[in-house]
Amino acid sequence: xxxxxxxxxxxxxxxxxxxxxxxxxxxxxxxxxxxxxxxxxxxxxxxxxxxxxxxxxxxxxxxxxxxxxxxxxxxxxxxxxxxxxxxxxxxxx
Numbered sequence: 168x169x170x171x172x173x174x175x176x177x178x179x180x181x182x183x184x185x186x187x188x189x190x191x192x193x194x195x196x197x198x199x200x201x202x203x204x205x206x207x208x209x210x211x212x213x214x215x216x217x218x219x220x221x222x223x224x225x226x227x228x229x230x231x232x233x234x235x236x237x238x239x240x241x242x243x244x245x246x247x248x249x250x251x252x253x254x255x256x257x258x259x260x
Contacts, residue, residue: 174224177217178217180213180217184211184214188210
């Protein structure tokens with residue numbers, strides 16, 4: 168599964184979890200007393216997963232692990248251009 172697709176699904180799930188959590192807080196009688204705490208815990212967990220994913224994404228961006236397309240292509244091109252010189256070190260061209 169691609170990261171972009173995972174991110175979209177996680178955003179969708181987190182939005183639904185927040186919505187359901189607000190509904191439960193506004194109308195606690197809609198959920199059975201025995202299940203209420205478990206459901207609230209699960210919804211808070213889903214929202215927490217989204218927050219953690221956003222934090223990791225921000226940390227990766229700040230650390231420079233997510234390069235822009237132009238920068239990534241430049242570094243790839245430099246790697247390709249510099250590679251043959253190291254391979255032909257002993258050969259005569």
